[in-house]
Amino acid sequence: MITQLVTPIRELRDIVPAWDALARQTLEPNVFYESWALMPALEELVPQDGQVAVLLVWADASHSLLTGLFPLAQERSYHKFPACHWMNWLHLHCPLGTPLLHRDYASETLAALFGWLRGYSGAMAFSFNKIPADGVFAKHLRGFTRSQGGLLNEHDTWERALLSGGSSGEEYLANHQRKKKLKEYSRLRRRLEDLGDLELEALLPGQGSNLTQWMADFLHMEQAGWKGRSQTAMACSHGERTFAENLIRNAAERGQLMMLKLLLDGEPIAIKLNLASATEGSYALKIAYDERFAAYSPGVLLELENIYSTLDDAHLGWMDSCAIPNHPMINHLWVGRRRMTNFHVSTHRILSKPLLHTMHLVKTAYHYYKGTQA
Known part of the structure; x- marks a missing residue:
């Protein structure tokens, strides 16, 4: 697998046919990361000071088959702690963060992503936000992280309405x-x-x-x-x-x-x-x-x-409401629910696991305190 980090967004136009082919073969759909939806967002909605890029994963050096597409953003802190933090990029009108992975190369593509994180990103933590917790991608991510001995934090969960056929x-x-x-x-x-x-x-x-x-x-x-x-x-x-x-x-x-x-x-x-x-x-x-x-x-x-x-x-077949949790209108009309989560994944760096553990404990203590004050 070959990784390619694309920062001049205009260069993505050259790979649209491969991108569209990936969207038709993806492990789990995400309309907001399809070419026709993501390109306008990258061109118009990236902040001037935003560090946004797209990581491509190719099956080989000839770039004959695109197996993964990850819109990424970089921050200099993780929950306000100074650290290099990479995450999937979500703009204001993007309620779903599932990356596009080729269904026949999902494990290899995840391995390529984390290989890139280990070798080139300098990341202390990596986050996948707004992911369906019971989806196929979440299952693959859990299995891959477990096989690598990594830490996966997914305690930040919620539900939103789903209309099923x-x-x-x-x-x-x-x-x-x-x-x-x-x-x-x-x-x-x-x-x-x-x-x-x-x-x-x-x-x-x-x-x-x-x-x-x-x-x-x-x-x-x-x-x-x-x-x-x-x-x-x-x-x-x-x-x-x-x-x-x-x-x-x-x-x-x-x-x-x-x-x-x-x-x-x-x-x-x-x-x-x-x-x-x-x-x-x-x-x-x-x-x-x-x-x-x-x-x-x-x-x-x-x-x-x-x-x-x-x-x-x-x-x-089905429609995701893309709504906030406990939406007062749509939750009464649609009885189905889609469980969502934010995944926080450790990297190879020595302090990565302690950082994720500590931030999780701080967040848990904060919510407990707020609950006792309510």
């Missing part, structure tokens, strides 16, 4: 929602219909008509709401807006875009942005609604339509 949208809601709650949703919908003509528009994977209008509606609605006031909307800065437009455009070109829109008298009152991976599953990235209609819960009504569209029309 296997039933129709109607069956899913009937099985997992109380009749009283479904009647409440129907009442909210009727109240909106009293105000005007209520309709749903869908842009499913493989479709791309009127894409410019879809992008404009989404970016405007997100910025007009609370995300705009808190400066977290995608249109709040030129770089993030450019990233969002390129992301949506690229997803549509690849047939991996799904957007839903609820309209009242032809004007959007809620809009949702989903992305489908190259292999299986999908990700609910963003949702926005017109706050003037908050009393009618248009976002919830659109999420109900999303269940129907995902299970009945798009046939995506």
Whole structure:
């Protein structure tokens, strides 16, 4: 295996065909690390002082087969302790950190990564953040670390909502929602219909008509709401807006875009942005609604339509909510859960294991103290 650290991001454009082939053969999917999604992020969202690079792992010196792709960031501290710390790179709009590993060369690719860490990085600690704890990559990482006698800390875990297929949208809601709650949703919908003509528009994977209008509606609605006031909307800065437009455009070109829109008298009152991976599953990235209609819960009504569209029309298998833990809305609608974790891995350096042990104890003591003060 041959490792190659790429820092001039433009050089990655030369390996896009190999990158796309890897995404189709990956051990575990991550749409946010596919070429069309990661390249716009690297071009627009890396801070000026950020030390971000992409580590490539090739099967041989001829670069005939790409077996691993790791977006990486370097910090000069680990939990505020001065130390060289490498981790997977996650930007503001990237809720998943699983690297791309070729499913036939997963162990060899992990060995190449940690060989690079040992020989070239100077890392005292390495972190994989926002990883599905029960996924195939997590299993391989645990096995590899154990075989190398390393220390793997994964005590930082949480859950987020997951929508799983296997039933129709109607069956899913009937099985997992109380009749009283479904009647409440129907009442909210009727109240909106009293105000005007209520309709749903869908842009499913493989479709791309009127894409410019879809992008404009989404970016405007997100910025007009609370995300705009808190400066977290995608249109709040030129770089993030450019990233969002390129992301949506690229997803549509690849047939991996799904957007839903609820309209009242032809004007959007809620809009949702989903992305489908190259292999299986999908990700609910963003949702926005017109706050003037908050009393009618248009976002919830659109999420109900999303269940129907995902299970009945798009046939995506599953959808990761990408939501924060204990999300007050989506956790009530989706009964499935995806357990997530942050992995912290020791390196070959003498003080690496003591550092990870000490930081874990400090963090545990801190949370215990905060719990006793609550």
